[in-house]
Amino acid sequence: MAGKHVLLACTGSVASIKIPLIIQQLQEADPSIEIRLVVTDKSLHFFDAKSVPVDIYKDEDEWKWQKMKDPVLHIELRRWADLMVISPLDANTLAKIANGLCDNLLTSIVRAWDMKCPLLFAPAMNTMMWEHVLTKKHIDTLTSFGYIEIPCVAKKLACDDTGMGAMAAVDTIVSNILSCLQPFEEKSSPVNE
Numbered sequence: 001m002a003g004k005h006v007l008l009a010c011t012g013s014v015a016s017i018k019i020p021l022i023i024q025q026l027q028e029a030d031p032s033i034e035i036r037l038v039v040t041d042k043s044l045h046f047f048d049a050k051s052v053p054v055d056i057y058k059d060e061d062e063w064k065w066q067k068m069k070d071p072v073l074h075i076e077l078r079r080w081a082d083l084m085v086i087s088p089l090d091a092n093t094l095a096k097i098a099n100g101l102c103d104n105l106l107t108s109i110v111r112a113w114d115m116k117c118p119l120l121f122a123p124a125m126n127t128m129m130w131e132h133v134l135t136k137k138h139i140d141t142l143t144s145f146g147y148i149e150i151p152c153v154a155k156k157l158a159c160d161d162t163g164m165g166a167m168a169a170v171d172t173i174v175s176n177i178l179s180c181l182q183p184f185e186e187k188s189s190p191v192n193e
């Protein structure tokens, strides 16, 4: 059976250092899964894109469009995906999605998302950002859209604080992806053979 298509996305949280590990563990868990990675420019500060063994899509790739009938990347990726997981989801992109902004590749994919497909998000931010009143408001907005939260955990953060705001553990993220894929006929197989 053709592999399911997982669109992984990351944002400008230091938790993006875990992207290579998320990819590695997901591939080990189910080698038939095809993974593509959408990055925001800021996320690239936190890991070496060359070390990642999957195709990476950046904002600049959207602008290879030249003329009518050329593919529109955010639509092509949304069509390709059986599931999308944004991990980490930083406070900035959380706010953009909650308010419908679509000013880069990642938020444009989300803005065009097909709600028949699972969209998971794993917030990650400093505890003081986590505790701001807007964080819960924005997360509640995303869950009201039907997106699936992979909740933060309390642990030591990149700024040496200890508290809520840390991204969920990688194996938690991977098991959430697998369980959301299970009951799902991937787009790549003919419907009702």
Ligand SMILES: CC(C)(CO)[C@@H](O)C(=O)NCCC(=O)N/C=C\S
Residues within 6 Å of the ligand: 013, 014, 015, 018, 124, 125, 126, 127, 155, 156, 157, 158, 159, 160, 161, 165, 166, 167, 168
């Ligand atoms: C970075 C990582 C994954 C290490 O285990 C963990 O601390 C985390 O998700 N932190 C949340 C993001 C963060 O720390 N923000 C930056 C300033 S505090």
